[in-house]
Amino acid sequence: TGIKDFYKDDFHVGTILSTGALLKNDTKTLSLVAREFNAITAENCMKWEPIRPNDKEWDWTAADKFVEFGEQNKMYIVGHNLVWHSQCPKEVFQNETGGVISKEGLTKKMQDHIATKAGRYKGRLQAWDVVNEAVEDDGSWRKSPWYNIMGEDFIAKAFHFAHEVDPKAHLIYNDYNTETPVKRDFIVNMVKNFKKKGVPIQGVGMQEHLSIDGPGVEEIDKTLTMLKEIGVRAHITELDIDVLPSVWNLPTAEVSTRFDYTPARDPYTKGLPKEIEEKLAKRYEDIFKVYLKHRDNIDRVTFWGTTDAESWLNGFPIRGRTNYPLLFDREYKPKAAYFRLLDLK
Numbered sequence: 001t002g003i004k005d006f007y008k009d010d011f012h013v014g015t016i017l018s019t020g021a022l023l024k025n026d027t028k029t030l031s032l033v034a035r036e037f038n039a040i041t042a043e044n045c046m047k048w049e050p051i052r053p054n055d056k057e058w059d060w061t062a063a064d065k066f067v068e069f070g071e072q073n074k075m076y077i078v079g080h081n082l083v084w085h086s087q088c089p090k091e092v093f094q095n096e097t098g099g100v101i102s103k104e105g106l107t108k109k110m111q112d113h114i115a116t117k118a119g120r121y122k123g124r125l126q127a128w129d130v131v132n133e134a135v136e137d138d139g140s141w142r143k144s145p146w147y148n149i150m151g152e153d154f155i156a157k158a159f160h161f162a163h164e165v166d167p168k169a170h171l172i173y174n175d176y177n178t179e180t181p182v183k184r185d186f187i188v189n190m191v192k193n194f195k196k197k198g199v200p201i202q203g204v205g206m207q208e209h210l211s212i213d214g215p216g217v218e219e220i221d222k223t224l225t226m227l228k229e230i231g232v233r234a235h236i237t238e239l240d241i242d243v244l245p246s247v248w249n250l251p252t253a254e255v256s257t258r259f260d261y262t263p264a265r266d267p268y269t270k271g272l273p274k275e276i277e278e279k280l281a282k283r284y285e286d287i288f289k290v291y292l293k294h295r296d297n298i299d300r301v302t303f304w305g306t307t308d309a310e311s312w313l314n315g316f317p318i319r320g321r322t323n324y325p326l327l328f329d330r331e332y333k334p335k336a337a338y339f340r341l342l343d344l345k
């Protein structure tokens with residue numbers, strides 16, 4: 001048994017599968033995942049760039065294995081994702097002569113991509129993250145190529161296309177910083193409008209890439225309350241808790257490119273001190289108490305990784321740091337936070 005069994009009457013508990021674990025058939029990771037979790041999300045292998053590196057080719061190798069693994073273990077399987085500005089080749093937004101593609105051209109490409117990708121796994125996935133991260137932190141539309149070329153309509157279109165292809169899949173809008181009031185208001189309003197206009201959307205994904213210090217749980221609580229009010233299910237889609245000092249105040253160039261092992265930015269290279277381990281456990285506890293309070297409207301709580309070794313936060317937003325955001329350590333052993341979550345009810 002694992003954490004999934006402890007929360008079986010509340011919500012699914014999920015994690016991601018990396019392309020590496022799937023292709024290498026990394027049984028150490030896969031067996032831990034099968035024991036502990038009953039939901040899986042594709043970390044990278046279903047994104048546009050890896051699965052369709054150019055207009056002519058598709059590479060289904062890892063995605064097929066991902067879906068098979070989920071089926072073998074009777075898991076709630078989440079496709080991530082159909083439409084996103086990131087990890088999407090530039091070529092998508094170009095016409096045959098290398099200029100900016102027309103609105104009609106891009107709409108057609110979007111439809112074709114969704115039809116092929118969601119079509120291949122029709123009836124086998126429980127949910128799709130249909131559109132990822134279309135809203136800025138300041139509560140405005142993200143000026144991505146999708147938005148710039150297709151206008152704000154691109155989001156509703158993506159949901160209609162996905163619904164036509166796989167009518168039983170649960171369709172989700174997914175974003176981060178869903179606790180930031182202006183961003184939350186904007187998303188809630190957008191989804192309310194979608195529901196009014198009959199756009200097929202059933203869920204909102206709160207990514208929950210959180211830090212050890214914030215945001216406050218009352219903001220998480222508020223977002224969950226608002227999602228319930230507008231009649232959509234809540235999915236916690238990418239939970240992890242960054243324990244390192246924030247580097248978001250550094251100049252952008254430095255944040256995205258520098259390897260930096262200075263103690264100020266990477267203080268726990270020799271392991272996480274006991275008091276931070278405890279602080280992390282307490283933070284997970286506080287957050288899960290809020291999830292439990294909203295259990296009637298939460299379908300799933302998915303962690304963005306299983307062990308600290310595989311977490312993307314070792315490299316984001318600054319490369320080369322040693323982070324400890326998850327429930328299992330680098331030896332695949334459960335951490336204090338894991339035991340705390342098994343002691344909550």
Ligand code: XIL
Nearest residue numbers: 043044080132176207209238311312
């Ligand atoms: C991350 C992956 O974990 C990394 O391996 C990859 O290099 C970048 O993307 N929001 C999302 C996820 O929706 O797809 C991102 O995953 C993390 C942020």
